[in-house]
Amino acid sequence: MASLACPFYQSAKLDKAVSSLDWLLGNWESVEPGKGSFPSLKDFRYTEDLHFAQMGQPIINFMFNASDTGTNRVAFIIAQNSGLVEVEEGELVGKKLSLHTQALARPSFAKEPHVKEVSRVFQLHPDGKLEQTLSMSTEKQPMTQHLHVTYSRLP
Known part of the structure; x- marks a missing residue:
């Protein structure tokens, strides 16, 4: 998996309250598959x-995505600065990743x-x-394309 780069942690002055966590900042990826287990689950990687x-x-903003090494299924957990938190799941086919909402949460006072x-x-x-294309529905609007953007990879 490719790491998601974000230059903000490098350029902003680290707040004193979280300065002891400076070692954690940055992008990380698993070196080899992790191991998971739980009494009610089959062991997994x-x-x-x-x-x-x-x-x-x-x-400290924390984001991660994980995938089962034996499948093309992927999960994203997204916390937006607007307060919307999403759990999205999808499939990777070649160089195309399609995701769909599994759960949403928001503050009680969300707009x-x-x-x-x-x-x-x-x-x-x-x-x-x-390229990213995002469609969404609201309480008043059926599923409609909302965003479309093309990115270049940063060095």
């Missing part, structure tokens, strides 16, 4: 990417209309550009 960042506030469902597709093109 998985891979994972982690991203720890801060932007000068006394907060309406509330998002009800999200569908997200990442596609890597032969020229190295990454």
Whole structure:
């Protein structure tokens, strides 16, 4: 898995309240598959990417995605700065990752209309550009394309 880069943790002054966590900041990926077990589950292996960042506030942003090494299924857990938290699951086919909402949470005072469902597709093109298309539905709008953006990889 490729790590997600974010330059913010490098350029912002680290807040004193979280300065003892400076060793954690950055992008991480599993070196080899991790091992999981629980009494009610069959033992499993998985891979994972982690991203720890801060932007000068006394907060550490943590994001990760994990996938089962024996499948093309992927899970993203996304916490947006708007307060919306998403659990998305999907499948990786070649250089295309399609994700769909499994769960949403938001603060009780979140602005309406509330998002009800999200569908997200990442596609890597032969020229190295990454394209993302996001569709969503709200309490007042059926599933509709909301965002479309193309990215270049940072050095």
